[in-house]
Amino acid sequence: GDSVTQMEGPVTLSEEACLTINCTYTATGYPSLFWYVQYPGEGLQLLLKATKADDKGSNKGFEATYRKETTSFHLEKGSVQVSDSAVYFCALTASRKTSYDKVIFGPGTSLSVIP
Amino acid sequence: AAGVIQSPRHLIKEKRETATLKCYPIPRHDTVYWYQQGPGQDPQFLISFYEKMQSDKGSIPDRFSAQQFSDYHSELNMSSLELGDSALYFCASSLRTSGRAPYEQYFGPGTRLTVT
Numbered sequence: 001g002d003s004v005t006q007m008e009g010p011v012t013l014s015e016e017a018c019l020t021i022n023c024t025y026t027a028t029g030y031p032s033l034f035w036y037v038q039y040p041g042e043g044l045q046l047l048l049k050a051t052k053a054d055d056k057g058s059n060k061g062f063e064a065t066y067r068k069e070t071t072s073f074h075l076e077k078g079s080v081q082v083s084d085s086a087v088y089f090c091a092l093t094a095s096r097k098t099s100y101d102k103v104i105f106g107p108g109t110s111l112s113v114i115p
Numbered sequence: 116a117a118g119v120i121q122s123p124r125h126l127i128k129e130k131r132e133t134a135t136l137k138c139y140p141i142p143r144h145d146t147v148y149w150y151q152q153g154p155g156q157d158p159q160f161l162i163s164f165y166e167k168m169q170s171d172k173g174s175i176p177d178r179f180s181a182q183q184f185s186d187y188h189s190e191l192n193m194s195s196l197e198l199g200d201s202a203l204y205f206c207a208s209s210l211r212t213s214g215r216a217p218y219e220q221y222f223g224p225g226t227r228l229t230v231t
Contacts, residue, residue, distance in 0.1 A: 043225045102171055
């Protein structure tokens with residue numbers, strides 16, 4: 001079945017460091033890809049998305065490019081801030097018509113940014 | 116902008132009790148989804164409804180049932196609660212009649228259920 005794999009956490013970075021969280025997926029066809037962020041004690045927020053190959057999603061300084069050839073959707077940010085401390089989930093929705101409904105999440109990567 | 120509303124935000128129940136979680140989707144959204152997120156886990160899809168009909172089903176226990184009402188709000192009913200049901204339960208909504216997949220899901224803040 002469809003699945004998402006992320007790099008293991010937790011990740012601890014100093015403020016202004018570069019961030020990369022690796023994400024790879026397994027899916028039939030052309031899934032849509034997402035990054036969600038969950039701040040401590042809060043719900044899920046959509047951070048960015050990409051719906052087709054070579055699309056780049058971006059938001060709040062974060063970027064991710066849909067790479068079909070490597071089935072990857074790595075999250076990057078050039079300079080992290082303390083306020084970026086959260087859990088990041090890579091996710092997909094399947095492209096098959098009967099499976100549009102569910103979002104399949106990766107295990108999440110916890111990021112802590114220290115001053 | 117209006118968001119997905121979930122109630123209650125926190126709920127404490129004892130084993131073998133029942134619980135009802137409510138979800139109010141974004142106005143005009145026609146599809147509701149339920150997810151369960153255990154401690155330190157990723158959210159797992161439970162069930163979804165489109166136009167008041169069950170649309171897809173995931174790893175929802177038989178002790179749980181859900182429905183979507185005529186005003187599109189949804190309720191997740193959980194019976195014979197077990198300690199392992201303690202989790203954060205998310206509701207999400209989307210507008211499927213837009214006809215343009217992916218049907219972006221907007222998540223509510225979640226209901227934290229604690230079973231003691």
